[in-house]
Structures are given as C-alpha cells and as structure tokens.
Amino acid sequence: MKAVMLVKAFNESTKELGEVACMEVPKPEIVNEDEVLIKVAYASVCGSDPHLLEGYFDLPIPSPCGHELSGTIEALGPKANRKGLKVGDKVTGNFYRTCGSCDYCLGGESQFCEHAEGLGAAQAEYIVWHEDQVYKLPEGVSLLDAALTEPFNIAVRAVELADFRLGAHVAVSGGGGIGLMMTQLLKRSGAGRVTVLEPMEGKRKRALEMGADYVLNPLDPDIEEQVQKITGNKGFDAVIESSGNGPAARKTLDFAARGAHLVFMSMYRRDYEMSMNLLEYTYRKELRIQGMYLAQESFPRAVNMLPQMNFKPVVEKIYALDECKQAYADQKSGKYAKLVFDCTK
Ligand SMILES: [Zn+2]
Ligand SMILES: [Zn+2]
Known part of the structure; x- marks a missing residue:
C-alpha cells in the first residue's frame, strides 16, 4: 500500500x-x-x-x-x-x-x-x-x-480551558485549522462576541465564514485601539492563542482585559522565550495564563459535537x-x- x-x-x-x-x-x-x-x-x-x-x-x-x-x-x-x-x-x-x-x-x-x-x-x-x-x-x-476530529478535539479542550462566562468577548489568535474550528465552536458554546486575530486575508475571510463577529489584522499599527473599540475599552475576557507564533502570543497579553484567561495551546518554536513585566501582567492585570499540551479526555465529547459542526x-x-x-x-x-x-x- x-x-x-x-x-x-x-x-x-x-x-x-x-x-x-x-x-x-x-x-x-x-x-x-x-x-x-x-x-x-x-x-x-x-x-x-x-x-x-x-x-x-x-x-x-x-x-x-x-x-x-x-x-x-x-x-x-x-x-x-x-x-x-x-x-x-x-x-x-x-x-x-x-x-x-x-x-x-x-x-x-x-x-x-x-x-x-x-x-x-x-x-x-x-x-x-x-x-x-x-x-x-x-x-x-x-x-x-x-x-x-483530532485537531477539533484540541479546539474543544482549549475552549474548555478558556473558561469564559456566557456572552463574553473571546478572541482567537491565529486563523489556522484549529483556530477556525474553535471560532465556530465558541459561537456554539456561549461566547458573546468572537474576534479572530489573523494577518492573512484569506484566513480572515474563512474566519467570517466560520462565524467570527470580527476579524482583525494583528499587524495593523492601530491594533490596540481596534481591540479597545470592539470590547468597549476593556480588552478580551478570554484569548485562545492558536497561531503558534511566539511574538503573536506575547502580543495577546496586551489585548486581554484585566482578569482575563489566556490559553496558550500551540506548539511553539523551541528557541522562543517570552518576557513579560510581572508587575503589569500578573499583579495589575491579574492575567491567568494557561498552557496546554494535548487533549485526551475530551475526545469522545469532540466526536459527539461533530454533527453540530461544519x-x-x-x-x-x-x-x-x-x-x-x-x-x-x-x-x-x-x-x-x-x-x-x-x-x-
Ligand atoms: Zn494534529
Ligand atoms: Zn498513563
């Protein structure tokens, strides 16, 4: 064969x-x-x-x-x-x-x-x-x-770890396969507004087809103002980082609201190290940064969700x-x- x-x-x-x-x-x-x-x-x-x-x-x-x-x-x-x-x-x-x-x-x-x-x-x-x-x-x-199903299962666990409240502003960083599936899943899981941050135009278009309320180019010079406008000067309540790009992941700390949940679910380059100001991000902003490796126990539930997905x-x-x-x-x-x-x- x-x-x-x-x-x-x-x-x-x-x-x-x-x-x-x-x-x-x-x-x-x-x-x-x-x-x-x-x-x-x-x-x-x-x-x-x-x-x-x-x-x-x-x-x-x-x-x-x-x-x-x-x-x-x-x-x-x-x-x-x-x-x-x-x-x-x-x-x-x-x-x-x-x-x-x-x-x-x-x-x-x-x-x-x-x-x-x-x-x-x-x-x-x-x-x-x-x-x-x-x-x-x-x-x-x-x-x-x-x-x-296997990458969708990763999206299922990432959405669970994001642990947002119904109606929350949730952002997906990266419009790759998992980011796009996650966008549709978020809309079926009670997120109020879903924003996809993605530099490539083709993927931004697909994000809209998958139900994103907003798509933004994170490389725009005024990106932080755009985020503030969408979220009523607050920032996102939850961000799921699926781009796998170190600097893009770092940037999500600035898009997050105080007390926001961030899920870093990608496999990042082995040589990228992230620096962050602890006073700003962990003290003043109380960010909760959750890592993620694989998703195992959610697999049967991901299969159960398939009929609702396109x-x-x-x-x-x-x-x-x-x-x-x-x-x-x-x-x-x-x-x-x-x-x-x-x-x-
Ligand atoms: Zn895979
Ligand atoms: Zn074991």
Whole structure:
C-alpha cells in the first residue's frame, strides 16, 4: 500500500530540512486481538507535521507520518468487541494511546501519561489501531469532516480551558485549522462576541465564514485601539492563542482585559522565550495564563459535537498521497487553513 514516510532527517549542523516521500510499504495486519484494521478515507496534515521536517520529534528514518484520519473498518480482532464496532462502520480515531493506570491517567490528566504510545501512520491507505483509539462516527457526519476530529478535539479542550462566562468577548489568535474550528465552536458554546486575530486575508475571510463577529489584522499599527473599540475599552475576557507564533502570543497579553484567561495551546518554536513585566501582567492585570499540551479526555465529547459542526470552509486543498511533498510544502507556507489527503488515491 502507499504511505507518506519521513525519509530524510533534519540535519542539525547544516539546518537542512528533512523530507517526506510516498512509499510502497506492506499493508498493516491485525497482530493483537483487540486491534482494528481501518481503510483510511481522508488524513489531514497537522499544523505540527512540518515540525517532522525540522527534527522536533527525533524519529527514526524512515518513519510513517500523519495522525488525523477518518475511514471505514475493514476487519476486527476477536477481542475488539467492547464498543460494538463492526466491519463497514465509518470511524475516526485518536493516535495518542494512554495506559489508563499511571498516576496521571488515574488523576484525570492522561495527556501526561507516563506510558503513552503515539502511533501516527495515518497518511496511508490502511492503519491498525487498538479498539480504544477508534470511535464510530455519529449519523450524518461526512468522512471529510471526520478527518478533522483530532485537531477539533484540541479546539474543544482549549475552549474548555478558556473558561469564559456566557456572552463574553473571546478572541482567537491565529486563523489556522484549529483556530477556525474553535471560532465556530465558541459561537456554539456561549461566547458573546468572537474576534479572530489573523494577518492573512484569506484566513480572515474563512474566519467570517466560520462565524467570527470580527476579524482583525494583528499587524495593523492601530491594533490596540481596534481591540479597545470592539470590547468597549476593556480588552478580551478570554484569548485562545492558536497561531503558534511566539511574538503573536506575547502580543495577546496586551489585548486581554484585566482578569482575563489566556490559553496558550500551540506548539511553539523551541528557541522562543517570552518576557513579560510581572508587575503589569500578573499583579495589575491579574492575567491567568494557561498552557496546554494535548487533549485526551475530551475526545469522545469532540466526536459527539461533530454533527453540530461544519468544517467545509476549513479544508482548502485535497491531495493524493503521492503529492505529499507539495502538501507538506503548502502546509509549511502558512497560507492554508487545513490540507487533507484523499488516501484512496
Ligand atoms: Zn494534529
Ligand atoms: Zn498513563
């Protein structure tokens, strides 16, 4: 079968980027009795996937790529029977598999599981996952929308962590795939006014399609006045930072109201350090800055939300698996919200 593989590692001394390629590899088989064989329909490109080419994950060469997918069950192991899954079911899944028994898992913080396995390999024609990673799609959800469940799940947890009051002014920093899905989710979760801060015009347009009340260019010289005008001279009650850009994240401290909640949910560059004046931001403004790593426990709830969501404006391009070099280059350009592989091609 065809699969997108990381075939060249990042070179630390020359800073030369790694490379992906579409390779012919053996079709995976069910080995353990609780496993499920999925024929992949769509697999999307994650905002973090280009980091594979930048050596962030220290993977062996070659390594399979991708962790966001939808598909159809082709076979089930004899013990994959706890969730009522059947051959032919349309499904999505969670690449991150936690142990369920370490202190973090038992304490409700399984994103920090000490024995987690994060098996990617979604950008391929087939994948084998354990039953506990596989979720049947609710009625009426398209396979294309369902491919975005994993990043949508990140949006679900970020919105929960933002912990705003009904009717609040909430801002999303960054109009990438997750930022856009979050915009629609915020409008369905009681935010009064949603503002998206995004420098690229195309993404600002998509943010409006996803229900944003206001879109602003954070690089405008008078951006702070624009924020004050929208929020009645107060600033945002909550800001979710999804741009992954260090300076953009730093700037959100100035857009926030006193007592605001800020959720920094991106994977930032490893060399960016943020400085902030503690007297101003933690004493006078009482900002609450919440970090975020992964989202684990919200996954079943993210699946439940899918029928209420419409991700059509988020998906910009669909590629065949052997167009993977182009897809990764396009993702790295930062111009597009969400790029998806049609894994049947
Ligand atoms: Zn992802
Ligand atoms: Zn654990």
